[in-house]
Amino acid sequence: MTVAEALQWGAGQLTEGGIPNAAGDARWLLADALGVEPMRITLMAADPVAAEKLQQFQAHIAARQQYQPVAQIIGHRMFYGRRFRVTPDVLDPRPDTETLIEVALQAAFRRVLDLGVGSGCILLTLLAEQPDATGTGTDISDKALAVARQNMTDLGLSDRARLVQSDWLTHIEGVFDLIVSNPPYISTAEMADLSPDVTDWEPHVALTPGGDGLDAYRIITRHAADYLTPGGRLIVEIGAGQGDAVRILFQNAKLDDIVIHSDLDGRDRVVSGKIGKKIWKTSEKAQL
Template sequence: MLTVAQLLHAAAGRLAAAGIETSRLDARLLLAEALGMQPQRLSMHPQLEPSAAEAGRFEALLERRLSRRPMSQVLGRRGFWTLELAVSADTLTPRPDTETVVEAVLAALAGDRGRPRRVLDLGTGTGCILLALLSELGFASGLGIDRSDAALAVARRNAEALGLAGRAAFQSGDWGRGLAGVFDVIVSNPPYIPDAEIDGLEPEVARFEPRLALAGGADGLDCYRALAPDIARLLAPGGVAALEVGAGQAGDVAALLGAAGLEQREIRRDLGGIDRCVVVSL
């Protein structure tokens, strides 16, 4: 039988040959998953010989990753903010860039987090933004909207697993259409990739992530055009809305929101220095 060290070395080589830049990290995470142990423990047991069943589980996971399926789908989960979320092929994988939206909302509410608020997440996917905000705002409740029933099922499962189901509701919808009342916080990470650019993205995205969560029309701005009037109608006076945007889109999105009567508060950059989140209010 091969040892942990030998399995890791061989797997990293195969992943690298498949064009995967994070080959060593991915090999470690996959083997840890197959063995049911924390990844950091692998380095403590390089001479451990996995059983035939464990080696078989590792090979099956490795084959899925070699197809360029995203690690989040191979493992079925992804960390976001302080949460671990279930992920499926029906949901966009939560990304660190999207944490910028959470940061922007919390910054806008700094010093005043203790009162009840209604939060609306348009295009909720896994529920990552809504659930991260509810985890930080203990008196808030929220509603997540998505067109995909399969994505909504994942979001509900995440809310249950995190103990937030009592404050988080999810329903099928087309952005804000048909919704009544007002919300203190509105967030969204809508599709913003120009349609013609999707097939040129890395295979993990182009082949495996749901196109419904990626395609933003010819110029990537179609969803913002639909969102702007809904946000203007549904945002409470004194409320805040924060939208994720693609690289180079912040100015255009801010202009669309401004034309709907919303006032720009901030354009927040992500950790890479890219303008990633447009923050507005009434």
């Protein structure tokens, strides 16, 4: 079988299985089985596919027919130009989250805290983009932290990043000039509408806090001011309909300069705010 025939077979299988974007997914899966970049597939169309590579491709197609996300099958995802390992223990990094990166990089920072670090895509991207910064990533899931640790090592950032198991800010000490978070924000009602790629394969704890989806924002905004230096920023990713509710939580937390930022599709995606004047205890100021 040639590369072109394999691609056609794989796309056909996925189409029959009701997988959206069947041709695109088949290309990624075939490229991974062949050990080449997806853009090489067209150039290799007439080449024969070795038996063991074909077997690998068939296994990939079978996994995708069970709705396993492509990133989990091939084991990685590109995010903001870097490669991140992805397993069923972490959220598959979404392109929408790059909006949060863009907003965070609009101002310099030296100490960043990422709450709910998952694969590490936010924390590690920010550290890679800001070479004089150090950062802490937290997650409640030790399995997610293991993936983040692997990505930290792969990207050569172990000397500037620290990973801590913590229920939001419970085990965090010190102050930061930037706090970022992409917390679980899908409401219980919305969970029913998600595709099986998400509900069957991604960690439940990464998707929803239950209820109206806002609980993580309530906790984070309640405590963020205690961990921000004067002028420090809080930036969170939100679901498309959550802008107004999260803006009110930022206002209640006495954050200033609150902005709701849109993603490339024009949907509300990120809320940012800044801590204004603050009365410091002597012990806190010593940490600055």
